[in-house]
Amino acid sequence: MARSARDPWRDGAAPHLPARTGTLPPVCLLPGDPARVDLAAAVLDGFEIVGHNREFRLGTGCLDGTRIAVCSTGIGGPSAEIAVVELARLGVTTVLRTGGMGALRARIAPGSVCAVTRAVPGGGAAAPYAGDDDEGDDRHAADPEVLRRLGAEAASLGIGLTEVAVASADSYYLGQGRPLAGYERTAAARYEELRALGVDGVDMETETVLAVGRAMGLRAGAVLVAHANRATDAWLEDYEPAQLAMLRLAAHTARSLSPDAGESS
Ligand SMILES: O=P(O)(O)O[C@H]1O[C@H](CO)[C@@H](O)[C@H]1O
Numbered sequence: 001m002a003r004s005a006r007d008p009w010r011d012g013a014a015p016h017l018p019a020r021t022g023t024l025p026p027v028c029l030l031p032g033d034p035a036r037v038d039l040a041a042a043v044l045d046g047f048e049i050v051g052h053n054r055e056f057r058l059g060t061g062c063l064d065g066t067r068i069a070v071c072s073t074g075i076g077g078p079s080a081e082i083a084v085v086e087l088a089r090l091g092v093t094t095v096l097r098t099g100g101m102g103a104l105r106a107r108i109a110p111g112s113v114c115a116v117t118r119a120v121p122g123g124g125a126a127a128p129y130a131g132d133d134d135e136g137d138d139r140h141a142a143d144p145e146v147l148r149r150l151g152a153e154a155a156s157l158g159i160g161l162t163e164v165a166v167a168s169a170d171s172y173y174l175g176q177g178r179p180l181a182g183y184e185r186t187a188a189a190r191y192e193e194l195r196a197l198g199v200d201g202v203d204m205e206t207e208t209v210l211a212v213g214r215a216m217g218l219r220a221g222a223v224l225v226a227h228a229n230r231a232t233d234a235w236l237e238d239y240e241p242a243q244l245a246m247l248r249l250a251a252h253t254a255r256s257l258s259p260d261a262g263e264s265s
């Protein structure tokens with residue numbers, strides 16, 4: 001049967017994510033980078049790749065018998081929007097972005113693991129989800145229960161956690177104030193603009209994950225590791241240990257947020 005253009009799903013199969021309705025566990029980690037999905041095998045037992053389409057690499061594994069999904073969103077708001085909307089319809093009820101960011105404050109060293117409290121509204125793919133009500137900035141706040149569990153799990157794992165507010169940019173270079181030849185003044189102005197927002201870091205997907213997740217009725221949060229520090233111009237070359245610490249925290253938080261925590265899958 002031909003698919004409808006307005007709603008291009010077929011027999012429970014999503015148009016972009018490689019999955020069918022009802023096959024995924026309720027909690028899903030959302031790295032941007034597809035390679036981080038494979039890295040999750042280091043923190044989840046019996047990790048298996050379910051499928052891969054475009055930037056969306058999807059796998060599942062278990063922590064203490066609780067099944068957890070991991071799905072990459074690719075880079076930027078547009079593909080993150082697709083992932084969150086399709087995951088909601090596939091049956092996922094909680095999403096946790098598990099990503100990287102550039103810190104904007106000198107006190108946040110590269111490698112720091114950070115819990116996002118809120119994203120500032122910036123537009124892009126999140127804009128159509130602003131809605132007609134007056135929820136305002138709350139739409140870009142992390143779900144309080146997700147934030148609370150991140151804090152509790154970090155404490156019990158002995159992982160230091162810094163709370164941050166972030167901006168999500170639709171551009172990695174000029175949009176994050178990285179100087180390009182001929183655009184040095186634009187880049188410097190953009191960097192100051194980001195800092196003036198009062199945020200601690202910049203990435204490319206958190207705003208969309210929080211705003212779209214909330215609009216879809218999901219619990220949405222984000223844990224980010226600082227890959228770089230723009231204030232000190234430091235870049236973390238050996239990134240894997242920090243990513244693994246973040247994934248470990250994300251997996252434990254996902255387990256604690258799972259309605260079936262402790263049951264074997
Ligand atoms: O580390 P991930 O989750 O891939 O995310 C960050 O890395 C990418 C840029 O290099 C952007 O997607 C940014 O948000």
Ligand SMILES: O=c1cc[nH]c(=O)[nH]1
Nearest residue numbers: 100101102203204228
């Ligand atoms: O500087 C950085 C590092 C990670 N992700 C970003 O979007 N920017």
